Amino acid sequence: MDILIQQLFNGLTIGSVYSLVALGLTLVYGILHIPNFAHGALYMMGGYMTFTMMTKFGFHYWLAILIAVVAVGLLGVLMERFVFHPLRNAPPLHDKIAAIGILLFLESFAQLVWGGDYLTMPTPYNQVVSIFGLTFTMQRLLIIVAAIVIMIALNLFLKKTFTGATIIAMSQNREGANLVGINTTKVAMLTFLISGGLAALASSLASPINLVFPGMGHLVILKAFVIIILGGMGSIPGAILGGYILGFSESLGATYISNDYKDIIAFILLVLILTIKPTGLFVKGGHT
Amino acid sequence: MTSIFNKRNSIIFFVLLSLIFPTVVPNDYFLYLMTTAFIWVIAVSGLNILAGYTGYLSLAHAGFFAIGAYSLGLLTVKAEMNYWIAFVLTLGITSLIGLFVGLIALRTKEHFFAIYTLCVGYIIYLVIDKWEGLTGGVRGLIGIPTPANIGPIAFDSVHSQYYLVLFFMLLSLLIIYRIVHSLTGRTFIAIRNSEQLATTIGVSTMKNKLLAFVLSTFFAGMSGALYASVIRFIGPEIAYTSVMFDLLMYLLVGGIGTISGPAVGAIVIVWVSQQLQFLQEYRMLIFGPLLTLIIIFYPRGIVGAFISLKTRAQAKKRKVPIVNESLTPTKKQIEEG
Numbered sequence: 001m002d003i004l005i006q007q008l009f010n011g012l013t014i015g016s017v018y019s020l021v022a023l024g025l026t027l028v029y030g031i032l033h034i035p036n037f038a039h040g041a042l043y044m045m046g047g048y049m050t051f052t053m054m055t056k057f058g059f060h061y062w063l064a065i066l067i068a069v070v071a072v073g074l075l076g077v078l079m080e081r082f083v084f085h086p087l088r089n090a091p092p093l094h095d096k097i098a099a100i101g102i103l104l105f106l107e108s109f110a111q112l113v114w115g116g117d118y119l120t121m122p123t124p125y126n127q128v129v130s131i132f133g134l135t136f137t138m139q140r141l142l143i144i145v146a147a148i149v150i151m152i153a154l155n156l157f158l159k160k161t162f163t164g165a166t167i168i169a170m171s172q173n174r175e176g177a178n179l180v181g182i183n184t185t186k187v188a189m190l191t192f193l194i195s196g197g198l199a200a201l202a203s204s205l206a207s208p209i210n211l212v213f214p215g216m217g218h219l220v221i222l223k224a225f226v227i228i229i230l231g232g233m234g235s236i237p238g239a240i241l242g243g244y245i246l247g248f249s250e251s252l253g254a255t256y257i258s259n260d261y262k263d264i265i266a267f268i269l270l271v272l273i274l275t276i277k278p279t280g281l282f283v284k285g286g287h288t
Numbered sequence: 289m290t291s292i293f294n295k296r297n298s299i300i301f302f303v304l305l306s307l308i309f310p311t312v313v314p315n316d317y318f319l320y321l322m323t324t325a326f327i328w329v330i331a332v333s334g335l336n337i338l339a340g341y342t343g344y345l346s347l348a349h350a351g352f353f354a355i356g357a358y359s360l361g362l363l364t365v366k367a368e369m370n371y372w373i374a375f376v377l378t379l380g381i382t383s384l385i386g387l388f389v390g391l392i393a394l395r396t397k398e399h400f401f402a403i404y405t406l407c408v409g410y411i412i413y414l415v416i417d418k419w420e421g422l423t424g425g426v427r428g429l430i431g432i433p434t435p436a437n438i439g440p441i442a443f444d445s446v447h448s449q450y451y452l453v454l455f456f457m458l459l460s461l462l463i464i465y466r467i468v469h470s471l472t473g474r475t476f477i478a479i480r481n482s483e484q485l486a487t488t489i490g491v492s493t494m495k496n497k498l499l500a501f502v503l504s505t506f507f508a509g510m511s512g513a514l515y516a517s518v519i520r521f522i523g524p525e526i527a528y529t530s531v532m533f534d535l536l537m538y539l540l541v542g543g544i545g546t547i548s549g550p551a552v553g554a555i556v557i558v559w560v561s562q563q564l565q566f567l568q569e570y571r572m573l574i575f576g577p578l579l580t581l582i583i584i585f586y587p588r589g590i591v592g593a594f595i596s597l598k599t600r601a602q603a604k605k606r607k608v609p610i611v612n613e614s615l616t617p618t619k620k621q622i623e624e625g
Contacts (some may be wrong), residue, residue: 029399035399083584086584087583087584092398092399093339093343094583094587096399096402097345097540097579097580097583098579098580098584099580100533100536100579101575101577101578101580101581101583102576102580103533103574103576104533104572104575104576105576105577105580106568106575108569108572109573109577111569112570112573114569126482218529222406222407222410225403225406229400229403230349235400260418261414262419266414267407267411267414268411270404270407271392271404271407271411274392274393274395274396274400274404275392275395278395278396278400279396279397
């Protein structure tokens with residue numbers, strides 16, 4: 001029973017990270033219809049940024065995260081400006097290939113600057129707390145709480161602010177939004193800013209319990225794609241829910257099935273979903 | 289000018305060049321490099337049938353390449369089968385797996401198809417990596433034999449392997465040329481240009497997409513089998529996504545949707561990579577942005593750029609206005625490619 005609860009807790013932690021990554025991905029897909037294969041590279045860059053800020057410049061964890069979020073968000077804006085904006089009228093194949101080009105570049109760049117080693121990120125929250133006889137590390141609790149806070153904040157931003165409303169409007173109909181005077185170019189950049197920021201935040205939170213290395217984005221991005229197909233491409237609640245579903249199934253699968261094959265679970269899940277329903281679960285009409 | 293450099297002459301020229309290539313290179317290393325480049329040409333040409341002509345970007349191709357390599361490796365090393373029987377069986381195995389994957393994968397479209405196949409590729413990688421009992425896991429598979437003799441011809445030297453791979457490459461290109469210029473090839477192009485329209489005029493899209501998928505895995509399997517017997521060591525990394533991205537780069541740089549594109553791309557990039565050996569690990573610093581720039585400015589690669597240059601020159605000569613400047617190639621351009 002203890003193992004079960006412990007694993008559910010781990011699932012909650014992993015799921016929080018997945019949800020944050022998937023949120024950024026689904027936002028870009030829902031609004032700009034770009035499946036951003038380079039999102040994993042943004043996740044990776046976030047991890048390295050925070051790591052460098054903490055170890056090289058001696059900044060506090062939170063300040064380092066803030067800098068990483070802004071820096072990676074701007075990186076996302078650059079990507080939109082120089083790559084996806086010129087390609088907005090090209091066939092869908094082009095977006096994907098361009099994104100893969102960015103991914104390859106950023107990975108190689110990280111390897112050049114930081115080397116190929118596995119790095120451990122320090123954290124001020126290494127304490128172990130015990131609640132009801134179960135032991136948790138502070139960092140894991142922090143991930144869960146931070147993720148929930150961010151999701152609520154993002155939701156409030158989209159629902160209650162004017163800028164948020166323009167984003168929603170554009171996701172519903174780009175031409176229509178343009179007609180009523182929304183600067184769609186600006187909204188596109190803003191979307192990439194948020195998306196990159198979320199990716200950086202997720203990796204900064206998750207890195208102390210994982211490791212930082214150039215290929216760290218690979219599996220995460222693949223799983224994020226599984227999540228947004230699970231939750232419906234472009235759907236924000238879907239991404240959050242999908243993230244937690246995958247987090248739980250992985251941590252339970254690792255304990256009760258096989259630790260070696262835990263990474264396959266997500267992909268088998270996807271293959272099953274698309275086998276049964278080729279347009280993805282809960283897909284919004286017209287977005288296929 | 290065009291009379292000397294027409295299509296037939298240039299093909300003859302390049303075939304002759306590749307035939308005398310082993311006699312002019314200073315050492316075996318370059319020959320070996322060219323042999324591997326030819327192997328990639330086969331794989332990329334297969335990918336091209338699907339991505340270039342049918343319009344479905346499969347990201348599982350490295351997985352099928354690895355299935356080909358591992359099938360041949362396991363059949364010859366563990367089952368100790370005759371090389372050529374194993375070779376034929378390998379082609380059958382990859383096509384069969386391709387058929388099953390295609391049946392399911394092709395029900396999805398566009399982004400879903402790319403993501404689905406990316407995940408299939410990753411599953412293949414993980415299975416090869418984790419299934420130690422069968423594949424040897426991360427240690428890989430060693431001692432794969434060189435191709436067995438055919439009559440008096442032996443394939444144990446670098447030279448003979450070069451010619452063997454060259455033979456398979458030319459054969460593959462010929463087959464693909466015939467397919468693309470047949471009614472089947474036209475059907476593929478119709479699906480790429482508009483699947484709905486193709487269905488409307490009575491094309492069985494699923495059947496044709498499946499055919500394109502199986503063909504593309506067939507060539508991936510052939511290329512994988514040749515790779516295993518030339519390199520003679522295979523590890524799970526040949527199924528990794530980075531190999532997939534390499535294939536994609538060869539295709540894009542050469543020219544997607546053209547017959548000669550994959551050959552030009554693979555050979556050019558293999559040689560450029562060779563020149564950039566000193567930055568082996570960081571070569572993606574150059575190739576990553578290159579890939580992105582090509583897709584923005586030259587979506588049809590080197591061959592595509594060359595064709596539009598030629599068309600423009602011809603149009604100028606005949607004083608005809610240039611009609612086609614769009615991204616999707618016209619029927620005529622495809623014929624010329």
